Amino acid sequence: MNTLIFEKSFNRHTEYLNPTLIKYNLGFHYEVLENKENGLLQPFFFKLCDELKKDNLDFAITHDDTVNAGVLYRENLVFITFGMFDSLCKLAELICCSGVLGNEKSEKRYENLNFIGNPFTGFKKTKPVFDCETTSKLLLVIFDCLLVFVIGHEKGHIDNAHGNIGQSKITEDITNTITGNLSVISQHAKELVADLSGFNHAKYRLNYSISKNKHTSPEVSKLLNNIDSDTLVLFILTCFFKMMDNIYGVSPDMTTRSHPYASFRAHTLLAMKFNYKNLESGGFDSLNAILTMVDEVFEYSSARHDSEWLKKSTTKEMSEWYSMIYGEIPKWRVT
Numbered sequence: 001m002n003t004l005i006f007e008k009s010f011n012r013h014t015e016y017l018n019p020t021l022i023k024y025n026l027g028f029h030y031e032v033l034e035n036k037e038n039g040l041l042q043p044f045f046f047k048l049c050d051e052l053k054k055d056n057l058d059f060a061i062t063h064d065d066t067v068n069a070g071v072l073y074r075e076n077l078v079f080i081t082f083g084m085f086d087s088l089c090k091l092a093e094l095i096c097c098s099g100v101l102g103n104e105k106s107e108k109r110y111e112n113l114n115f116i117g118n119p120f121t122g123f124k125k126t127k128p129v130f131d132c133e134t135t136s137k138l139l140l141v142i143f144d145c146l147l148v149f150v151i152g153h154e155k156g157h158i159d160n161a162h163g164n165i166g167q168s169k170i171t172e173d174i175t176n177t178i179t180g181n182l183s184v185i186s187q188h189a190k191e192l193v194a195d196l197s198g199f200n201h202a203k204y205r206l207n208y209s210i211s212k213n214k215h216t217s218p219e220v221s222k223l224l225n226n227i228d229s230d231t232l233v234l235f236i237l238t239c240f241f242k243m244m245d246n247i248y249g250v251s252p253d254m255t256t257r258s259h260p261y262a263s264f265r266a267h268t269l270l271a272m273k274f275n276y277k278n279l280e281s282g283g284f285d286s287l288n289a290i291l292t293m294v295d296e297v298f299e300y301s302s303a304r305h306d307s308e309w310l311k312k313s314t315t316k317e318m319s320e321w322y323s324m325i326y327g328e329i330p331k332w333r334v335t
C-alpha cells in the first residue's frame with residue numbers, strides 16, 4: 001500500500017470513529033501516521049485493525065496518556081490508549097534489556113515505563129533499538145505477546161458476553177473504578193475470566209512466533225524454547241500486571257479496586273490454567289519460578305520495586321477473597 005492510500009484509509013478510519021470516541025469521553029483517535037519516532041506504531045496499528053475486522057470489531061488508539069484499554073460493547077469497538085501502547089513498548093524493551101530470557105543484557109533507556117514525556121523511540125527503518133539483532137527480534141516477539149494479551153483480554157469480555165449482563169455498564173476499562181450495579185466480586189470474576197482469554201490468545205501467538213522464527217531467527221526460537229510456553233507467557237503477563245500495579249498503586253482494600261492485584265491475577269491465571277481449586281492447593285513452585293524472573297526484570301529497572309509483592313496474594317484474607325471470586329467465575333465464563 002502506498003503512503004497516499006494509507007493516509008486516505010487512516011483518515012476514513014478516524015472520521016468514522018472520532019464521534020464515538022468523543023461521545024464516551026475517550027479522547028480523539030491518536031494521529032498514528034504523524035508519529036515518526038515509534039516505528040512499532042504504524043505496523044502494529046494496521047495489523048490489529050485487520051485482525052479485529054475479522055471478528056467484526058473496530059480498533060482505535062486513543063489520544064490519552066494514561067495506561068488503559070477497554071471495549072465499547074454496543075459499538076463493537078476495542079480501544080487502547082496511546083499511553084498503553086507506549087508502556088507496552090517500554091516494558092518489552094525492559095524485559096529484553098534485563099537479559100532474563102538468556103539474551104544479551106543491554107543498557108536500559110527508560111527509568112519510568114509510564115513517563116509519557118519520554119516516549120518510546122526506535123524500530124524506524126534506519127535505527128533498531130539494540131545493536132544485537134537477536135535482542136531486537138526478541139523485543140518484537142515479546143511486544144506482540146503483550147499487545148495480543150491486552151486485546152485478547154478485551155475480546156474475552158465480548159466473547160464471554162460480559163456486556164450482556166449489567167447493561168448499565170457500557171464500557172469496560174482495564175483500570176476503571178467500580179461503577180454500575182455489579183458487585184466487586186462479580187467485577188473481579190469478569191476480569192479474571194477475561195485474563196484467561198487474553199492468556200490463551202497470547203500463548204497461541206507466542207507459539208506461532210516461535211515456530212515462525214525457527215526459520216527467520218533460529219536464535220530467538222532457541223532462547224524461547226528453553227522455557228515451557230505456559231511459564232513463558234505467564235512470566236511476560238506477570239511483568240505486565242506488575243507494571244500496572246506500579247503505575248496505579250496498590251490499595252489494601254480490595255473492595256475499592258476494579259481489578260485484583262497483579263500477583264493475584266498472575267496467581268489466578270496459573271490456578272485456572274491448571275484447575276487448582278484454591279491458592280493453597282498447588283502451583284507455588286511454578287509461580288515462584290516465574291516471580292523470581294519478574295523480580296529480576298524489575299530489579300534491573302530502578303523503578304519502585306517491591307520484592308514482597310507475592311505475599312499480598314497469599315494472605316488469609318486474599319485466600320478468602322479468592323474463594324468468593326472462584327465461586328462467581330462460572331457465571332462469567334461461557335467460552
Ligand SMILES: [Zn+2]
Pocket residue numbers: 153154157172173174190191194
Ligand atoms: Zn477487563
